[in-house]
Amino acid sequence: MCSFAVVIHESGHLLMMLIFGSKPKKISISLFEIAINDESRQQRGDLQNFLIVFFGPFANFICFIIIFLIYLFSGTDLLKFAYVNLSLCLLNLLPVMSFDGGQLLYILLSRRFTGHTAEKAVNIITFIALFPIAVLGFIILFNSDYNFSLLFVCGYIILSLIFKNNRYF
Structure with missing residues (x-):
């Protein structure tokens, strides 16, 4: 599915x-x-x-x-x-780098700022977005039969931040 x-x-x-x-x-x-x-x-x-x-x-x-x-x-x-x-x-x-929302945000920001500034802004927003996503991931984990899928997504985002695995334009 x-x-x-x-x-x-x-x-x-x-x-x-x-x-x-x-x-x-x-x-x-x-x-x-x-x-x-x-x-x-x-x-x-x-x-x-x-x-x-x-x-x-x-x-x-x-x-x-x-x-x-x-x-x-x-x-x-x-x-x-x-x-x-x-x-x-x-x-x-979600406005997270390597997701479509992050790409959309980058496109919008790069119309007003330099590509480097837009990339930095998306990276900062990604870092900020990690906290509520992680909290929600733990809430889901503790209230389900070990559903850790959102925490897995957080891990992917963290690795993307660490290894700068973003693909901006």
């Missing part, structure tokens, strides 16, 4: 890239992410880049709406899949 939601998410990015006439150079799959290597980012305007980044979470949101409506009107047991899509949408919209 989660893998299919990730495919929907990445398909949203790819669809917008193709609409704007860009083709990915390479798509790589690793344990933690699917990376779309796009060498034409620098040639596109901010609006096109913003829409390409935004359309991944938006595709998950649209999928959530459609599946939720199907659930409401037919009673089909697809509610978990709807919530997986909503969760992936919301998680990716």
Whole structure:
């Protein structure tokens, strides 16, 4: 279920890239992410880049709406899949580097500030966002049957900060 939601998410990015006439150079799959290597980012305007980044979470949101409506009107047991899509949408919209929300924030900030300043700002916001995400992760862990998925996300964000594994434009 989660893998299919990730495919929907990445398909949203790819669809917008193709609409704007860009083709990915390479798509790589690793344990933690699917990376779309796009060498034409620098040639596109901010609006096109913003829409390409935004359309991944938006595709998950649209999928959530459609599946939720199907659930409401037919009673089909697809509610978990709807919530997986909503969760992936919301998680990716967090203003955290290496997530779509961090990329969107970088695009917006770089219109007003230098790329270096925008990158620093997103890194600081990422660091600040870690605390509430970690607290929520521990609350979920202690109130569930050992669901540590949000803490795993925190670990990924921390490692991204340490190794500067961000991919800003």
